Amino acid sequence: MIGTPFLYSFSRLWVLVMCTTVTSISAWSQAQTVSGTIKEDRSKSELEEVEVTITHKESGKKYREETNENGVFTFKNIPVGFYTLEVTDSDFLKEPFEFETTVTHRPNLNFDVSRKVSWMWSWGDRGNQEHYWSHFTSKILMGMYFACLILILFYAILQLSLAIAYVRGKLRNRKNPPEKPEFNPETAPKVTVQLPMFNEMYVAERIIQKVAEFDYPADKLQIQVLDDSTDETQGLIAKQVAEIAATGVNIQHIHRVDRTGYKAGALDAAMDRVEGDFIAIFDADFIPEPDFLKKTTPYFEDDNVGVVQTRWGHINKDYSLLTELQAFGLNGHFAIEQGGRNASGHFINFNGTGGIWRKTCIEDAGGWEHDTLTEDLDLSYRAQLKGWRFQYLEDVIAPAELPITMSALKSQQHRWMKGGAECFIKMRRRILTTKNVKFMDRLHGMSHLFNSSVFVFILMVALLSLPVLHIKDSFEDLNFILQFGSIFLISTVFLMFYYWHSYRDKKGNIVLAFFKFILRFFQFLIVSMGLSLNNTVAVLEGYMGIKSSFVRTPKFNVNKKSEFKVNKYDKKRLSLINIGEGLLMLLFAYTAINRSIYGDIGMVPFHAMLAIGYGLVFFYSVTEVRQANVAARRAAANQA
Numbered sequence: 001m002i003g004t005p006f007l008y009s010f011s012r013l014w015v016l017v018m019c020t021t022v023t024s025i026s027a028w029s030q031a032q033t034v035s036g037t038i039k040e041d042r043s044k045s046e047l048e049e050v051e052v053t054i055t056h057k058e059s060g061k062k063y064r065e066e067t068n069e070n071g072v073f074t075f076k077n078i079p080v081g082f083y084t085l086e087v088t089d090s091d092f093l094k095e096p097f098e099f100e101t102t103v104t105h106r107p108n109l110n111f112d113v114s115r116k117v118s119w120m121w122s123w124g125d126r127g128n129q130e131h132y133w134s135h136f137t138s139k140i141l142m143g144m145y146f147a148c149l150i151l152i153l154f155y156a157i158l159q160l161s162l163a164i165a166y167v168r169g170k171l172r173n174r175k176n177p178p179e180k181p182e183f184n185p186e187t188a189p190k191v192t193v194q195l196p197m198f199n200e201m202y203v204a205e206r207i208i209q210k211v212a213e214f215d216y217p218a219d220k221l222q223i224q225v226l227d228d229s230t231d232e233t234q235g236l237i238a239k240q241v242a243e244i245a246a247t248g249v250n251i252q253h254i255h256r257v258d259r260t261g262y263k264a265g266a267l268d269a270a271m272d273r274v275e276g277d278f279i280a281i282f283d284a285d286f287i288p289e290p291d292f293l294k295k296t297t298p299y300f301e302d303d304n305v306g307v308v309q310t311r312w313g314h315i316n317k318d319y320s321l322l323t324e325l326q327a328f329g330l331n332g333h334f335a336i337e338q339g340g341r342n343a344s345g346h347f348i349n350f351n352g353t354g355g356i357w358r359k360t361c362i363e364d365a366g367g368w369e370h371d372t373l374t375e376d377l378d379l380s381y382r383a384q385l386k387g388w389r390f391q392y393l394e395d396v397i398a399p400a401e402l403p404i405t406m407s408a409l410k411s412q413q414h415r416w417m418k419g420g421a422e423c424f425i426k427m428r429r430r431i432l433t434t435k436n437v438k439f440m441d442r443l444h445g446m447s448h449l450f451n452s453s454v455f456v457f458i459l460m461v462a463l464l465s466l467p468v469l470h471i472k473d474s475f476e477d478l479n480f481i482l483q484f485g486s487i488f489l490i491s492t493v494f495l496m497f498y499y500w501h502s503y504r505d506k507k508g509n510i511v512l513a514f515f516k517f518i519l520r521f522f523q524f525l526i527v528s529m530g531l532s533l534n535n536t537v538a539v540l541e542g543y544m545g546i547k548s549s550f551v552r553t554p555k556f557n558v559n560k561k562s563e564f565k566v567n568k569y570d571k572k573r574l575s576l577i578n579i580g581e582g583l584l585m586l587l588f589a590y591t592a593i594n595r596s597i598y599g600d601i602g603m604v605p606f607h608a609m610l611a612i613g614y615g616l617v618f619f620y621s622v623t624e625v626r627q628a629n630v631a632a633r634r635a636a637a638n639q640a
Contacts (some may be wrong), residue, residue, distance in 0.1 A: 032101040034057060034075040036109025038067050038087070042598050046071025047113065051063060051089040053217065057082040057098075064088070087113055090130060091122050117474035131474075138471045142478060145464040148457040149488045155454050156491035156498075158447050162340030163498040169343030181298035185217050189300065191293055191356070192222040192276035196266045198259070199569060200284040201233040203401070203555040206242050207284050212244045212251065215290040222275045223251040226266040228259045250275075261370030262550030263352075268368035283353040285401035285555040286313060293398045296356050306361030306388030307380070309338065310354045313399035316559045322409065323402040323621070325524045328499070330402075333504035335394060339446075342392040346444040347384045352376035354398030361388050372426060373542075373550060374419025381427050381445065385434045404556050404564065406620035407572050412553040413531055414538040420452035421542025452542075455528075455535035462532070462584075462610050465603055482602075495520055522609075530613030533580050572628040578621045585614035 012298075038047050050067045058081060065073045080101045088092040092113040099107040115122070117131050124133030193211050197204055211223055227237050236257060241253040254270055261268060267281070278300060282288060285462065296308045311334040317327040334351075341348045350357070352374070362368070365383035372378050384390060403409040424446075431437070431445045471478055499521055506513045541548065554570040589611035592604050 030080045030103050031077040032080050032103070032106060034078050034083075034101060034106065034109065034113065036073055039071060039110075039112050041112035043116045044112070047092075050087065050092060050113070052085065053088045054078070054083045054085045057084060061300075076503055080192050084114075085109065091116055093205075098608050104407065115473075118470035120470040121474045138467075138475055138478060141464060141467050142471060142481060145461065145468050146485070147463045148464065148483070149485065149491075152454060152461065153488050153491045153577055155447070155451070155457075156494040158444065159336070159498045160494040162344070162444075163336050163501050164340075165344040166336050166340035167501055169339065170330070181301050183294040183298050188217055188220055189278050189297060190220040190276040191216065191278045191280055191297060192220070192224060192274045193280045193282065194224045194226055194267060194270060194274075195229075195234065195282055195284065196226040196263045197237065197284050198228040198262075198552055199231050199233050200229070200555055201231065201236060202557040202567065202569075203284045204233050204237050206557060207282060207286060208237070208244065208251075211245075211282065211285050212249050213290050214288075214293055216293045218248065218250070220276075221250060221293075222251065222271055223252070224273065225253050226270050227253060227255045228262075229255070261368075263552075264368040264370035264375035267375075268370070271362070271367065277359050278356050279359055279362070280356045281353055282398070283400070285553075285557075286353055286480050287399045287401075288354070289397075289399075292396070292398065293356075296393065299391045299393070299537070300356075300358060302389070302391075304387075304389045305391050306358045306383050307350050307390040308356045308363075308393060309348065309350055309390060309394040310393050311335070311399045312354055313397040314353065314402055315399045316402055316404065319402070319561065320406050320557065321523070322406065323404060323529075324520070325527050326402045326409065328503070328520055328524050329528070331504055332499050332502040335504075336498055338392045339394050341444060342390070344440070344444075346441050347381060347448065348390050348392055349380040349448070350376045350390070354400070358388075364388070366574055372419050372422035373415050374423055376424045377419060377449070378426065381423065381431070381449070385430055385437070401555060401557070403553055404558065404566075405554075405570055405572075405624055406617060408554045408556075408570055410531065410534050410617075410621075411431075411551050413535055415551060415553075417452040417455065417535045417538035418542040420449060421539045424449035424453075425543060425545075452535065452539050455532045456539050458529060458538045459532040462529070462588070462606075464516070464553055465606065466587075468602060469591070469595070469600075475531050492525075495525075499524070526609050526613040527616060528580065528613070529618035530615070533584065533614070534577050537577060571627045572621075572623070574625055578618060581614045581618040581621070585611050585618055588614065 036052075038050050038052070039045060040047055046067070046069075048067055048069050048071065050071075050073075051064060052067070052073045053062055053064045055062050056077060056079065063075050063078060065075055067073045078101065080103060082098060082100050084096050084098050086096045093116050094111070094113040099109065101107065106238075117134065121131060121134040121138060124131050124135070124137070126132035192212070195207055195211065208225060214221060225237055225241055227234060229237065238253055238255075241251055245251050252273070254273065256266060256269060259265065271392075280293065280296075294308075296310065299305055299308045305559055312330060314323070314327040314330070317323055338348050340346075361383050362379065365379055365386055365388070367379075368375055369378060380390070427449060428446065431442055431449075437445075446627060468482070472482055496518075500514075500517060501515075503517050503520075505516065505520075552566050552569075556564060556567055556570075558564045588607045592607040592611055595601065595604050595607070
């Protein structure tokens with residue numbers, strides 16, 4: 001009887017053990033495989049090596065796996081039950097969610113995750129602070145980005161002020177037209193016309209003939225052809241000068257074999273042979289009207305006037321879209337910049353051609369110097385800081401030829417931008433320290449010489465906008481700053497006001513003219529953006545003191561495309577700048593398309609304009625190089 005309780009207890013223990021074992025075997029037999037796919041929410045691309053953790057809600061046991069190269073994660077032999085899934089990878093965000101597995105149910109765990117920060121900023125942890133240094137770097141780049149936008153806005157505000165001054169001056173002159181001095185042949189001063197040239201075989205004869213036809217007292221006119229040519233141009237000039245001299249015109253051919261100082265050197269070297277009290281200067285691509293001197297010399301009756309500058313006209317404006325856009329931009333300079341500064345009494349500049357100097361003004365200012373590529377701008381400021389006054393005549397036009405190829409335009413732009421930067425370095429202290437100069441004259445003078453730097457800011461804004469987009473995607477605390485970026489759209493409005501008042505195609509219906517202006521303005525803006533790399537390199541060379549030779553702009557003497565055949569001076573070859581323009585075109589095109597697809601269109605118009613601008617400049621350049629190579633092969637074949 002004693003064994004009966006024992007046997008009973010043992011049997012109960014045996015049953016409990018067996019039940020537990022059976023339960024464990026049953027649970028094991030109900031294990032499930034859990035899998036899924038993780039994609040990036042924007043690109044919908046599969047993400048590799050993303051850590052995923054699931055937690056059993058009853059036991060609290062955690063299981064961790066990483067996605068493979070296809071973005072797939074797999075948990076094998078997971079007991080059935082309720083789980084919480086979390087993406088525990090430090091680079092991604094995903095709200096935890098719950099799911100249940102049963103013997104018959106395997107949940108679909110395919111889902112998207114978003115990055116905590118863009119791939120560009122997924123670095124820079126410091127201790128427990130994720131992305132500390134990348135966040136810090138983002139603040140610096142945002143500061144640089146907005147600093148460039150502010151400088152562009154400042155430039156636009158100054159241009160707006162000049163446009164307002166120009167409009168006010170126009171209204172004032174309409175109400176009270178100023179008296180124009182009249183030409184008197186008996187009291188007319190003696191004028192020397194200087195024609196600086198270097199290898200200008202296509203246009204040399206034309207400009208010499210035009211100046212020889214000036215309607216001015218013959219005994220008060222001297223013509224100097226300042227020839228630095230090293231090719232057949234020298235013979236063409238010598239022959240024509242001899243023919244014109246034989247008719248009784250006072251004309252000399254002054255040829256230099258040493259091209260020291262380039263154009264400035266030629267002008268300076270001829271000063272001791274100048275017979276006139278006034279010196280008119282024309283580049284070889286100009287076609288001045290016969291009465292040019294009659295319209296300009298009377299303004300020197302004011303002894304304080306050192307320079308009379310006229311507005312450039314455009315004899316081949318309708319040659320192509322490229323020449324039309326150049327005319328559009330130059331009209332802005334000659335109407336608003338020159339006219340607005342002149343109306344306000346600020347410093348203006350002699351534009352290198354199409355104007356007249358008082359000889360004593362040149363001498364008083366220190367003469368022509370050739371330590372910058374824009375000797376005209378340099379001498380202009382030295383003269384005005386000495387107290388000389390410049391007179392700008394918007395209504396007197398000096399027609400000239402515009403570059404018809406992209407290579408010629410870029411060469412001209414490079415010289416102008418680099419020369420402007422060189423003059424800023426040279427003259428900034430004099431402008432700031434010269435006594436008896438008004439504050440606004442100093443301000444506009446400094447901005448005038450600094451103007452070429454706007455292309456540096458345009459390029460920097462373009463390049464910085466790329467990381468700024470990723471900053472927007474990454475750091476919410478910096479996003480609020482970006483909303484203020486839209487205020488700088490007002491810069492565009494200011495510039496539109498500026499160019500509208502210089503726009504010279506306001507013909508017929510003013511509404512239609514305005515819409516045509518809008519199209520032309522944005523075409524001009526796009527091409528200007530495309531030239532920003534070329535011009536930025538020029539400006540930086542000027543600021544860094546990198547010297548280069550005076551590269552003249554090739555002249556063509558053509559008004560229609562059918563007239564153009566070849567120009568041996570227009571050298572064409574691909575450069576690193578061309579390659580850079582092509583790469584920037586691809587970069588901004590990709591960004592514009594990519595952001596459009598994802599619906600983030602804030603900067604899409606800006607990047608699209610940049611892509612088109614760099615693309616136009618790049619393809620213009622490449623096409624010209626290809627055409628030049630084809631022409632060279634044909635020429636070689638013909639000779640063979």
